[in-house]
Amino acid sequence: xxxxxxxxxxxxxxxxxxxxxxxxxxxxxxxxxxxxxxxxxxxxxxxxxxxxxxxxxxxxxxxxxxxxxxxxxxxxxxxxxxxxxxxxxxxxxxxxxxxxxxxxxxxxxxxxxxxxxxxxxxxxxxxxxxxxxxxxxxxxxxxxxxxxxxxxxxxxxxxxxxxxxxxxxxxxxxxxxxxxxxxxxxxxxxxxxxxxxxxx
Numbered sequence: 001x002x003x004x005x006x007x008x009x010x011x012x013x014x015x016x017x018x019x020x021x022x023x024x025x026x027x028x029x030x031x032x033x034x035x036x037x038x039x040x041x042x043x044x045x046x047x048x049x050x051x052x053x054x055x056x057x058x059x060x061x062x063x064x065x066x067x068x069x070x071x072x073x074x075x076x077x078x079x080x081x082x083x084x085x086x087x088x089x090x091x092x093x094x095x096x097x098x099x100x101x102x103x104x105x106x107x108x109x110x111x112x113x114x115x116x117x118x119x120x121x122x123x124x125x126x127x128x129x130x131x132x133x134x135x136x137x138x139x140x141x142x143x144x145x146x147x148x149x150x151x152x153x154x155x156x157x158x159x160x161x162x163x164x165x166x167x168x169x170x171x172x173x174x175x176x177x178x179x180x181x182x183x184x185x186x187x188x189x190x191x192x193x194x195x196x197x198x199x200x
């Protein structure tokens with residue numbers, strides 16, 4: 001993917017530093033907390049998911065729709081910026097809703113949904129359990145486009161989604177959770193993850 005290799009990553013604003021991965025002890029504690037909230041012990045087997053490690057290095061790739069920093073592993077950051085540039089060349093406007101999320105952030109997300117009265121089974125149909133979200137990898141993005149509500153299935157009716165279905169693969173991005181996916185996670189037309197080809 002030569003286009004991405006030529007991308008120069010933007011400089012993070014002064015004072016903004018990338019997240020630091022949780023150490024082994026902290027990670028064990030976070031996963032124990034998630035089980036205390038009701039995440040089943042056999043969650044990984046039931047959903048055919050593997051534990052996702054937080055990366056040691058993250059690069060700044062701009063701001064999301066809420067003006068929060070987009071953190072991705074460096075090669076994924078370049079691929080995202082190349083993808084977005086190519087889409088713009090075809091008059092398609094892509095914006096990030098969410099990128100890297102830590103295990104700790106994911107735990108807080110589950111906790112907030114429980115506090116709103118949602119059941120854990122309902123939550124886990126739309127949000128991966130802490131430790132199993134592709135967002136932990138620094139390779140996943142939730143995307144949107146003007147005129148469509150973020151994180152809603154209506155995104156699949158957008159010209160942006162149609163463009164991604166045709167062109168995202170050229171930038172090594174894949175739709176992670178199509179209809180009927182084997183992970184029993186709800187259809188997410190907005191969620192795309194970078195899967196690089198092995199280096200020669």
